[in-house]
Amino acid sequence: MIDPFGRHITYLRVSVTDRCDFRCVYCMAEDMTFLPKAEVLTLEELDRLCTAFVSLGVRKLRITGGEPLVRKNVMQLFENLGRHLRTGVLDELTLTTNGSQLARYAKDLARVGVRRINVSLDTLDLDKFREITRWGDLTKVLGGIEAARDAGLAIKINVVALKGVNEDELDDMVRWCGERGCDMTLIETMPLGDITGDRTDQYLPLSIARARLERHWTLQDSDHRTGGPARYVRVAETGRHLGFITPLTHNFCESCNRVRLTCTGTLYMCLGQEDAADLRAPLREDPTDASVLEAIHEAISRKPKGHDFIIDRRSKRPALARHMSVTGG
Numbered sequence: 001m002i003d004p005f006g007r008h009i010t011y012l013r014v015s016v017t018d019r020c021d022f023r024c025v026y027c028m029a030e031d032m033t034f035l036p037k038a039e040v041l042t043l044e045e046l047d048r049l050c051t052a053f054v055s056l057g058v059r060k061l062r063i064t065g066g067e068p069l070v071r072k073n074v075m076q077l078f079e080n081l082g083r084h085l086r087t088g089v090l091d092e093l094t095l096t097t098n099g100s101q102l103a104r105y106a107k108d109l110a111r112v113g114v115r116r117i118n119v120s121l122d123t124l125d126l127d128k129f130r131e132i133t134r135w136g137d138l139t140k141v142l143g144g145i146e147a148a149r150d151a152g153l154a155i156k157i158n159v160v161a162l163k164g165v166n167e168d169e170l171d172d173m174v175r176w177c178g179e180r181g182c183d184m185t186l187i188e189t190m191p192l193g194d195i196t197g198d199r200t201d202q203y204l205p206l207s208i209a210r211a212r213l214e215r216h217w218t219l220q221d222s223d224h225r226t227g228g229p230a231r232y233v234r235v236a237e238t239g240r241h242l243g244f245i246t247p248l249t250h251n252f253c254e255s256c257n258r259v260r261l262t263c264t265g266t267l268y269m270c271l272g273q274e275d276a277a278d279l280r281a282p283l284r285e286d287p288t289d290a291s292v293l294e295a296i297h298e299a300i301s302r303k304p305k306g307h308d309f310i311i312d313r314r315s316k317r318p319a320l321a322r323h324m325s326v327t328g329g
């Protein structure tokens with residue numbers, strides 16, 4: 001699949017549920033309304049769609065959400081998708097998780113062929129963790145991370161940089177990740193979906209975070225890539241990679257190789273644009289997959305050049321109405 005700007009689409013991110021056991025302040029309102037179950041694709045339908053994308057050249061699948069590991073029987077999907085790793089048509093099957101269920105699933109994930117995972121962790125402080133996630137339990141997440149390490153999974157820790165919340169902890173987090181052999185990625189808050197509160201209060205430009213880290217750490221240029229949007233440096237003192245995802249201060253669209261599928265079968269060609277294609281109708285109407293393959297081709301042919309997020313200080317409206325938990329982060 002090659003889009004109109006010559007970019008090869010080889011990476012599909014799949015949100016398997018919009019539900020979550022946390023309510024992170026930058027991601028969700030506390031009283032979220034979730035989709036009726038009937039609108040959500042079954043695990044078999046998700047497998048069919050992923051398989052269609054793999055047949056069209058997708059080499060990397062990331063399962064996300066919402067919290068992917070709270071979806072009932074989600075291991076069945078991982079197990080089924082693992083077959084594409086064994087036949088060699090897929091290079092990587094991975095997931096992004098809040099870590100709350102990892103203690104339970106880490107071994108199974110490793111068994112079906114998952115090699116590395118992203119775990120979101122914004123703070124190492126019990127109280128702050130509760131403040132950020134509203135419902136989360138840090139002890140459980142840390143236990144999950146240990147279980148994943150024991151199962152041999154490589155772990156990248158995703159940290160959303162939050163002004164006045166965890167900005168004073170970033171040095172500690174770099175050290176903590178270094179001690180555990182984990183890479184780390186810093187993410188800027190993105191204006192997606194209505195949340196409770198004011199986003200301009202949370203926004204910390206990563207240029208500032210980076211300059212502060214450079215007081216204590218030697219950040220060396222690195223050409224490390226993981227197929228995602230992060231730009232990496234190597235932290236000389238720990239030997240680990242540190243990534244920066246900066247949608248607001250730096251345009252990462254020119255090398256975009258990915259599209260996103262929601263749990264209702266809507267394909268978003270860009271995280272920051274409204275345009276989307278419905279794949280659920282062709283999937284359900286045509287058991288042969290011909291219609292769905294055609295709909296995917298048609299969608300890729302209108303993948304936009306890029307996005308232009310801004311955090312509007314006057315209206316304080318989100319740039320896009322849909323939450324990250326719908327499109328999958």
Ligand code: SAM
Nearest residue numbers: 027065066067096097098120158189190324329
């Ligand atoms: N629940 C899983 C988790 O938290 O890792 C997967 C889904 S979550 C939507 C994926 C990533 O998006 C997380 O790292 C989260 O911190 C990030 N995220 C959510 N809302 C965001 C926002 N408004 N701006 C930036 N990152 C956001």
Ligand code: SF4
Nearest residue numbers: 020022024027066098
């Ligand atoms: Fe849930 Fe992940 Fe959103 Fe937090 S960031 S509320 S864990 S989906």
